[in-house]
Amino acid sequence: xxxxxxxxxxVTSLKKFLGQQGVSHRVFxxxxxxxxxxxxxxxxxxxxxxxxGDRVSVTLPxxxxxxxxxxxxxxxEVLFTNRDWLVINKPAxxxxxxxxxxxxxxxxxxxxxxxxxEHAENQVPHIVTRLDRFTSGLVWVARHRLAxxxxxxxxAAHQVEKRYLAVVSGRLAQDHGLIDQPLAPDPAxxxxxxxxxxxxxxxxxxxxxxxxNATVVRVQLHTGRTHQIRAHFAWLGHPLIGxxxxxxxxxxxxxxxxxxxxxxxxxxxxxxxxxxFTSPVPxxxxxxxxxxxxxQGGD
Numbered sequence: 661x662x663x664x665x666x667x668x669x670x671v672t673s674l675k676k677f678l679g680q681q682g683v684s685h686r687v688f689x690x691x692x693x694x695x696x697x698x699x700x701x702x703x704x705x706x707x708x709x710x711x712x713g714d715r716v717s718v719t720l721p722x723x724x725x726x727x728x729x730x731x732x733x734x735x736x737e738v739l740f741t742n743r744d745w746l747v748i749n750k751p752a753x754x755x756x757x758x759x760x761x762x763x764x765x766x767x768x769x770x771x772x773x774x775x776x777x778e779h780a781e782n783q784v785p786h787i788v789t790r791l792d793r794f795t796s797g798l799v800w801v802a803r804h805r806l807a808x809x810x811x812x813x814x815x816a817a818h819q820v821e822k823r824y825l826a827v828v829s830g831r832l833a834q835d836h837g838l839i840d841q842p843l844a845p846d847p848a849x850x851x852x853x854x855x856x857x858x859x860x861x862x863x864x865x866x867x868x869x870x871x872x873n874a875t876v877v878r879v880q881l882h883t884g885r886t887h888q889i890r891a892h893f894a895w896l897g898h899p900l901i902g903x904x905x906x907x908x909x910x911x912x913x914x915x916x917x918x919x920x921x922x923x924x925x926x927x928x929x930x931x932x933x934x935x936x937f938t939s940p941v942p943x944x945x946x947x948x949x950x951x952x953x954x955x956q957g958g959d
Contacts, residue, residue: 661722661743661781661804667714674706677716682810682929687720690805694721723804725772725783729758732769733777739798739937744930746771746785746801749939752916755793771801788815789822789924792887797824797921797939810929815884821925824879825868825941826889827918827948828898829909832867832875839863839892843885851905852891861885863892869949872956874901874911876949878922890917901948912951913944920945 671677674697675688683691688706691697696719697704710716725731740747748767750756755766771785786808788800802808814820844858845851852858862882869876875898879889890906893899899908903917925936
């Protein structure tokens with residue numbers, strides 16, 4: 661794939677200029693060894709001097725499919741696709757990446773099948789926003805290494821807005837709150853726990869609806885720690901409905917954590933368009949709210 665930029669300010673080197681466009685050290689290394697660099701249409705080496713007004717084009721080699729990753733033609737719900745991105749609506753119960761429990765039919769395996777079927781130039785999906793197996797909703801995927809590099813920079817700069825819906829046990833007293841507690845792996849289990857020695861973690865929430873013994877909340881992550889929402893609400897004394905790992909109670913037929921990645925927004929670094937995506941809650945979530953309304957009422 662080829663990308664082109666204009667030099668609009670003095671710059672000391674090609675590497676620095678491309679770094680300003682989001683080209684990471686790893687991508688620049690691939691470009692040096694396998695790609696092509698053109699300045700004003702002429703092929704150049706990475707040592708080329710740049711001047712204001714120059715047009716720099718780079719051609720990155722295709723990312724061919726990894727033979728170690730199995731191909732699955734299982735269904736995926738693609739909400740958006742272009743040269744750079746895929747946004748997928750993931751069902752609860754589907755692993756995102758291959759692992760010991762499932763190496764052949766995860767979201768990554770299915771995306772590989774999708775990319776092969778459409779004869780995509782790049783056939784290595786880069787997962788930008790990963791979800792737990794039993795969390796439903798939006799998954800953002802970069803379709804090539806430069807898109808992945810730029811998405812990582814957006815996340816590091818807190819320029820990606822991810823919002824979730826959750827049903828937590830009990831009635832939250834505050835309409836709005838910020839849980840600012842560090843998280844670390846629990847040495848005695850697979851869960852995360854609040855710990856002074858953990859990594860900073862900030863979870864903001866707004867109450868959407870209260871029932872007698874449950875609360876629907878909209879959640880915004882300001883950091884992206886493993887199990888962050890699940891662990892923070894468990895620490896608060898309100899574990900998610902259905903979340904067995906964090907001792908959340910089962911209500912109705914909700915036997916998985918009641919957590920849904922509902923919206924995603926960012927400024928596209930390639931086109932500078934504001935991109936926003938939403939995912940409706942799945943049927944098991946709707947059934948849970950119906951059960952809560954029937955059994956507990958709501959306000």
